[in-house]
Amino acid sequence: MEQPVLPPVTLAELDQLSNRASTVIGRLRDRLFAPGSAKTLDLRFTVRKAAEMVGRSDKLIRDAEADGRLPQPEKDPTTGRRTGYSLAQVNEMRRVFGTLPHRAPEDPAMVLAVQNFKGGVGKSTTVCHLAQYLALKGYRVCVIDCDSQASTTSVFGLNPDIDVDEEEETLYPFFRHGGPKTLHYALRGTYWPGIALIPANLGLYDAEYEFAARMARDQSFVLDRLREGIESIKDEFDVILMDPPPALGMLSLSVLRAANAIVIPAPPNNIDFGSTAHFLKMMGATLNELARAGGARDYSFIKILATKMNDGKSAHQAIKRMMDAVFPHDMLNAVLKDSAEIDNAAANLATVYELTGASTRTETHRRCRAYLDAVNGEIELLIRKTWPSHHQSLRKEGLL
Known part of the structure; x- marks a missing residue:
């Protein structure tokens, strides 16, 4: 019998591949999650930038510091200049001046x-940057991975x-029979104030697997x-963002049932656009x-969202035009x-919003930040339109 040109790959060889992959992942994690290197938010804002974020003048901020409504600013002992304000301090200013953008009860x-059944379309990128953008604005955000x-x-x-x-700190215990009654057990604070x-x-x-086992017995439990x-x-948050798996499984279906709004990231190439069309269908x-099975769901x-757009590629431009033509009212403008x-x-393992130092003064960074702000600002506006308490402000801003 003639031997195959390519010998079969055995389970033992697959195990070796797996072990080598685990070693690489381990080294990467050792570098990014070194002991004692917990992530911190190093952003600092000048009094002028803080005033812009708070929606009050820098003079009002200085007056509030002088009369004790706000704490005295931190200063460099050598120069006597302000060292800048943290996001937590900016949010305290918003509280004092009544400009926190929280929704009404x-x-x-x-x-x-942020959902698409295809991987690699920018789901997690969108979720993380949107969460941090909203936190910078002063919203209370929960991210559910x-x-x-x-x-x-x-x-x-x-x-x-x-x-x-996974036995105590993810969604998994909540889906098990006899699991916790609320999701409070899994909530964790982050280094980002407000998230x-x-x-x-x-x-x-x-x-x-837990879902599959229960589906036959209790369909409504699984769905909702x-x-x-x-x-x-x-009640503790203004916005809850969900990053579902890139697959049509029970978790993804649960996310569809839990959400009251959906953003679908879709790169403008033939494969991803085709996958997005199939996803919508x-x-x-x-x-x-x-x-x-469980009642209709409406969405606000x-x-x-067109993601990973490259203006230098004519194919991207052509497919983006097609997306705009096929979905004229459904595309985000940004x-x-x-x-x-x-x-x-x-x-x-970072985002553009948490970068500091010289890299943030480049033209590349400014352009990227502008793209992100445009996308997230458009989503923020859609969110605010769902809150009746914001309608008067939106009218004053000419946005409603």
Whole structure:
């Protein structure tokens, strides 16, 4: 018998590949999550920038410091100049001046899923940057990492393999029979003021099996369990962001049922655009099927976000024009362009919004920041339009 040109790959060889991959991952995590190197937010704002963020003049800030409504600013002992304000201090200014943008208690919490069943489209990038943009604005944000790959968890400074216990600290216990009654057990503070996180790790994948086992017995429990969990914590937040897995599984379906708005990231290339079209078709069919089992779900908005756009590629421009023609009312106007700045930050498990130093004074950084602010500002406006308490302000701003 003639021997095959390529010998088969045995399980033993697969194990060797797995072990080598684990070694590489371990070294990467050792570098990025070194002992004693917990992530901190090093952003500092000048009094002029703080005044802009707070919506008051720098004179009013200085007056409030002088009369004791605000603490005295930190100063460099050598020069006597202000060393800058932290985000927490800016939020305290907002509290004193009454400019925190929180929704009113009677406004519905925004539960926003950034969802596409295809991987690599920019889901986690969008979630992390949107969360931090909203935190910079003063909103109370919760990020729920529903993806066992845990990219979002890593960006927020946690080592999923070490810092997160799947038995106690992810969504997984909540989905088990007899699990916790609320999601409070899983909420964790982050180094970003105003952002709480429900983390994920590889153990969360077991929730898919847990769901499958329960589906036959209790369909309504499976479909609406995550929504019930979010109901238990939503009063503490203005915006709850969900980063679901890139697959059509039970977790993804639970996210669709729990959300009241959806942003769909879609790069303008043939493969990703085709996948997004299939996603929309599948989502429509799936939601109709779920509606028959557990009641219909309405959404405040569903928007498609063009991501990883490269203006230098004619194919990208052509497909973006097609997306605008096919979805004339469903596309976000802003586009998240392909940027080395985002890639470089992600390589260090960071975002563009937390970069400091000389790198933030480059033209590349300013352009990237402008793209991000445009996208996130447009989503922020959509969110505010769902809150009746913001309508008067939006009218004054000429936005409603």
